[in-house]
Amino acid sequence: MSNVRRVYVEKKSDFAVQAKDLKHEIRSYLGIKDVEDVRVLIRYDVENISDEVFEKACNGIFAEPPVDILYRNEFELAEGARVFSVEFLPGQFDQRADSAVQCIQFLKEDEQPIIKTATTYVVTGKDGGISEEEFAAIKAHCINPVDSREAVEEIPETLVTNFDEPEDVIVFDGFKDMDEADLKELYRSLNLAMTFKDFLHIQKYFKGEEDRDPTMTEIRVLDTYWSDHCRHTTFSTELTEVSFGDGDYREPMEETYRRYLADHSEIFKGREDKFVCLMDLALMAMRKLKREGKLEDQEESDEINACSIVVPIKVDGVEEEWLVNFKNETHNHPTEIEPFGGAATCLGGAIRDPLSGRTYVYQAMRVTGAADPTMSVKDTMKGKLPQKKLVREAAHGYSSYGNQIGLATGAVKEIYHPNYVAKRMEIGAVLGAAPRRAVIRETSDPGDIIILLGGRTGRDGCGGATGSSKVHTEESIEVCGAEVQKGNPPTERKIQRLFRREEVSKLIKKCNDFGAGGVSVAIGELADGLKVDLDRVPKKYAGLDGTEIAISESQERMAVVVDPKDVAEFMSYAKEENLEAIEVAEVTESPRLVLSWRGKEIVNLSRAFLDTNGAHQETKVAVDIPNRKDSIFGREDVKDVKGKWMETLGDLNVCSQKGLVEMFDGSIGAASVFMPHGGKYQLTETQAMVAKLPVLTGDCDTVTMMSYGFDPYLSTWSPYHGAIYAVTESVAKIVAAGGDYSKIRFTFQEYFRRMTEDPHRWSQPFAALLGAYNAQLGFGLPSIGGKDSMSGTFEDIDVPPTLVSFAVDVAVEKDIITPELKAAGNRLVWLRIPTDEYDVPKYDQVMELYGKFREDVQAGRIVSAYALDRHGIAAAVSKMAFGNRMGVKIEHDVDARDLFAPAFGDIVAEVPADKVSELAITYTVIGEVTEDAAFTYRDMEITEADAEAAWKAPLEKVFPTNSGAEGQEEVVGKGLYNASDIHICSHKIAQPTVFIPVFPGTNCEFDSKKAFERAGAKTIVKVFKNMSAEDILDSVDVFEKAIAQSQIIMFPGGFSAGDEPDGSAKFFATAFQNAKMKEAVEKLLNERDGLVLGVCNGFQALVKLGLVPNGEITGQNEGAPTLTYNTIGRHISKMVYTKVVSNKSPWLQEAELGGVYTNPASHGEGRFVASSEWLDKLFANGQVATQYCDPEGNITMDEEWNVNGSYCAIEGITSPDGRVFGKMAHSERRARSVAMNIYGEQDLKIFESGVKYFK
DSSP: OOOOEEEEEEEOGGGOHHHHHHHHIIIIISOOTTEEEEEEEEEEEEESOOHHHHHHHHTTTSOOTTTEEEEESOOOOOTTOEEEEEEEOTTSOOHHHHHHHHHHHHHSTTOOOEEEEEEEEEEEEGGGOOOHHHHHHHHHHHOOTTTEEEEOSSOOSOOOOOOOOOOOOOBOTTGGGOOHHHHHHHHHHTTOSSOHHHHHHHHHHIIIIIOSOOBHHHHHHHHHHTSHHHHOTTTTSEEEEEEEOOSTTHHHHHHHHHHHHHHHHHHTTTOTTOOOOHHHHHHHHHHHHHHTTOOTTBOOOSOOSSEEEEEEEEETTEEEEEEEEEEEEEOHHHHHHSHHHHHHHHHHHHHHHHHHTTOEEEEEEEEEEESOTTSOGGGOOTTSOOHHHHHHHHHHHHHHHHHHHTOEEEEEEEEEOGGGGSSOEEEEEEEEEEEGGGOOOOOOOTTOEEEEEESOBOSTTTTHHHHTTSOOOTGGGGGOGGGSOOOOHHHHHHHHHHHHSHHHHTTOSEEEEOOTTHHHHHTTTSOSSEEEEGGGSOBSSSOOOHHHHHHOOOSSEEEEEEOGGGHHHHHHHHHHTTOOEEEEEEEOSSOEEEEEETTEEEEEEEHHHHTTOSSOOEEEEEEOOOOGGGOSOOOOOOSOHHHHHHHHHTSTTTSOOHHHHTTSOOOTTSOBSSOSEETTTTOEEOSSEEEEOOOSSSOOOEEEEEEEEOOHHHHHHOHHHHHHHHHHHHHHHHHHTTOOGGGOEEEEEEEOOOOOSOGGGGHHHHHHHHHHHHHHHHHTOOEEEEEEEOOOEETTEEOOOEEEEEEEEEEEGGGOOOSSOOOTTOEEEEEOOOBOTTSOBOHHHHHHHHHHHHHHHHTTSOOEEEEOOTTHHHHHHHHHHHTTTOEEEEOTTSOHHHHHSOOTTOEEEEEOGGGGGGOSSOOEEEEEEESSSEEEETTEEEEHHHHHHHHHSTTTTTSOSOOOOTTTTOOOOOOOBOOSOOOOOSSOOSSOEEEEEEOTTBOOHHHHHHHHHHTTOEEEEEEOOOSSHHHHHHHHHHHHHHHHTOSEEEEOOBOGGGGTTTSTTHHHHHHTTSHHHHHHHHHHHHTSOOEEEEETHHHHHHHHHTHHHHSSOOOOOTTSOEEEOOTTSSOEEEEEEEEEOBOOSGGGTTSOTTOEEEEEEEESSOEEEOOHHHHHHHHHTTOEEEEEEOTTOOBOOOTTTSTTOOGGGEEEEEOTTSOEEEESSOTTSOOTTTTTTOOSOOOOOHHHHHHHTTO
């Protein structure tokens, strides 16, 4: 008999958002119209758990009584229903199962349950019929073989996996003396990323220097070390001969090359070892500008974690130096084959680079490339995922990681071009910052200890670095599974918390993150001589052999170099942050990398050999020259302006991406100066992201800015011009937001087709880097970093030649302007940049114009601006107008061709009418802002509503902004509740203390602490530790004492363990039902007259504990109110308007009854649901505190404003006496200059009210 217990959990039909979405997908997207019903159930198999704990887990961990139905062992099926279940492949991280185990250990700390999860799908056809072919299509839609498989339906005997003891690592006997034919045979059998030339290089080394045969691990480690991903092999290939073809633009391209050669020979005078290669071309402008003294702010260090500049800032008026780091990362190959995991770990990897440099990552940008996602699934190429599925799953993966770790994504843009069908582009770019005093950069000395921190090691990601460097075909998709990792953001969040503490950061001499290549590279790069004990590396499960441990790319791991005297102190800090930390290696005198496993050395290589980066590779380049007749710079005649205007708004690269952008939390950290969409109606998309520096205490007005520039159609015609204008466009976007162009630093992302022996294949990256070189020297601004990805080929399709320029600038709050049109009567002017006969900017004149533009902004002469691109003026003024629903009247004398002509680097600006004559810039007046919501030009008129509809329509089916749920017109206003008596505190205190608990997945503790301290309270922030039974017991004691010292408990927002097991805030709710903690909360409320506040995930915790609406910890029964999935079925991040409808709560005493406030919402499960009895009771008792409304204060069910579909538009409720308050919108995410492009009062003053209650 099996010891495994099985439960299935299904959402009640009113809340079955996922099942409804899947049914819609199957019917409309797969075209299987006969499907009548779809059910989705979560399956838990559980073993090694006591009866009592299992019963408790069924009622609150696996299922939530108000919204779920739980079935034991089996469930009823309709006649003719087809069933299949899907589980992760063995070795893939399952966040749901992991969180369920952790939750159960909160119930009883010494339980060691084993849990496996699957998702079960039930599909029923009309009249019982779904054909085998249709059933197979549905399965294929739900199962990605790269990370999942169909699960067996029978309950297994046991969940315990017995791993075979791995074999010893093999030695390739006879390797050093093999003849070439045998060596080639071996080379082919190993499926390596390196070339055969590299393999010969290894043979020569082992024969000549080591006089022995290599182990399997040594070959795999070298393959990883020398992969294109780790060592940029393609970029480092010597270009022995460069020839230019014929064409209209040969002259400027050759001239740029001659200039580069002259700079190369001047800078490397007498250096025979420095040859011409793509890498040298990419770095030469930086070297030259540095020599000219134009790079004073770059931080110099041996550690290359990210681009790093030194920035002087003022905190409370006192000057200090800060480091600002920025980094871009791609995960094109992993995202192509497993979109969720690939995109999630793209961001995870981008964060870890600056994080390993000990800076706190506070803002991210996502720029992606895809083919048309609106095309039919039937047009999907064999061996590929459908584009719609790819773009949605990737967005879900990246946003899930960023939202959980608590990183504001300030800009999201997907670029569409048919050739990205070859391979998707997935770029994450991030900014990090820290006080310079906190970051120590020292060398690793013999005797130093290397500590491995964070996640455990598994088979996931074995060969990721080499995988992305290999050739891809239809078959390769199936064998790549282990190459893609699954992210675990709560763990990386813990590392962020640890490294943000200055006392910890100062102990770190050097640090490297575990990206490509795992232990062998991450630890291997920290010192010349190393002895690594692989037996000490913590593993996710048994059965890994030495090679797998050496090269696994499991995520969320850091290697830290610490002086032996500091090891104990460092380990104690890691424990405080609930992080696993192990000493795994020691720095040695001898410059060799030595890895031992099971007491034997399995790698022993000289540093000098590792650093050769493989055999020297050479190639020739034949540069293809573009022709004028194919140029995209032309101005076309326009017969029908209205038709062209509407067509432009409907272009995939112009149209609204709001449904995509809203998946990403844009407000966490309370530092986002721009929300991604601004204006009263949140419809003007911003072109740059701007954020305040993440200063923990004190006031600082420094902001960072980041933008990107790139157009695939321009660079397909001419990679040279594509790069020039990528750089120029990224500069123009910074200038249009008020930035100072002269302080910009760049980082580039190169993404090209796979290179072969054919010299013409090398033309694209070479020409693009020449263009980037021309622009950097032209502007006198360097790129100080970058990332190349050279595998953009699938069979015979190549990605468009891609060089994305990211521009970073530093400014102060008052410099910044937002892009939405401000006032009727203002004029619109056009700044045009001058270009030469080869369509290259005249940089001196451009810089003069951009400098004057900034003067105009600072003098208040320019109040909004937009940088133009390939789509010209019409698209730009439309987007500027949408945010506040203004109109634009274009001047009669504007040439219709100019409205739609490419205008890279140009800017349209809004200027008060009386200031036009004072402008410093050279300009053309092209129109004026009007009250009436319409676009007019001569006798043409387009209403704003029609334009907006055309702009919103193209991607609505891919990234919906409205679920289409019924009842959105319903009127739900219930009037205001004016309380006759408000609870008065009987325990007065001058300065109350607030306890803020931190659980795995919490991410709003910093913002919440800051909000309370600004209001005058003291705070205690404690991390709940749960790595062992002792940790849990200890944490309960610590929490109990902290609550006893406090007058207020604040449950902060976040994702309680990734909102798993399926449902929000389960960690909070489970932990606080512990008898000791429950008693401590009751004493605070009943004996000390205290207050409790919960925001977002914290509100979910209050509801699940019963603290709202009941005022005490009761847990939930089946009829209780709760919070469940947003009707739209995804995370939603935007500003919401809420109205204060009751003044019963002490928390709302400083707010205005009937007042409308705007705060950021960011949640996936914020829909308040309750029975009509409960709703009547809550309104009658004045417990409904706040409701969603439109900007005018009308309570509404329209999803544009009631973003999650809450019943009666309820946003926040209180306990019967008002002392416990829970709300969804983040009132703590507020500060001076935050969300500048949003209109309305942001300060609800709940923190001030809470503190005042005790005075």
